[in-house]
Amino acid sequence: MLSPAEILDDRCILLDLRVKRKKDVIAALVESLAAAGHIANAKQVTKNVLLREKTASTGVGHSAAIPHWLSVEIDKTVMAFGRTVFEVQFGAIDGKPVRLFCLIVGPADRPNEHLQLLSRLSRILRHEECIDALLAAEEKDEVRRIFSREEET
């Protein structure tokens, strides 16, 4: 099973995003994936992730959201983590704003793998301690350690 801690790349951990709108958060995360060479067409991926958000918000509550997309253009799952300085209105299921974002783009021919990773992240992001730790993390390594610790529970 895919491990968030293992697929998270330092270049795709953004701890002080100064954006306030859903589309800007997603664009920033997608651009980090593109800059790291994980995806090719940032503009199109951003558009697709936003389109997906129109179906139903991926805000899972507890200040967290897991925007995602299945793409035919990649052959392995990639992830970006973002924490915003400001609260972002994301249409989350608890109606509260979001500050923590785990963006996932997975290969279209492996929906089961994608589903497993989403389920795993949504479980992890229900833990109050994990949310508090992610909100307080000062280093990128710390973010990976938090995910790693939570995966073991």
Place this chain on the structure above:
Amino acid sequence: MKLLVFVLNREELLDEVLSAYAEAGIDGATILDSEGMGRFLTYEVPLFADFQKFMKGNKPYNKTIFSVVRTEERIPRLESLLDSICGGLSNPGTGILFTLPVDYCKGLIPRQEEEV
């Protein structure tokens, strides 16, 4: 004595399926309305909403039929009838049939001996 469970994906076949139970000598059962995990996740949990496209061809709702069967020889007879009605249970999207051993049962009366 076995607990026989059949998850019937094609609800429209329920009357034929229950006739098959009767023909096989199982004349009592309890029928529950049920739904697949895929339907629930994709329609009720917003995070998984985009997986609806992978549900094409799957039946969102189904029927789950429980029976306590004392005469186990009736089960293969029923299986053969169900295979024929549902178009082969080995084919995806038709149904799932399984049994579990029952080591105790109270409440069955002779006339309803197969009923849960």
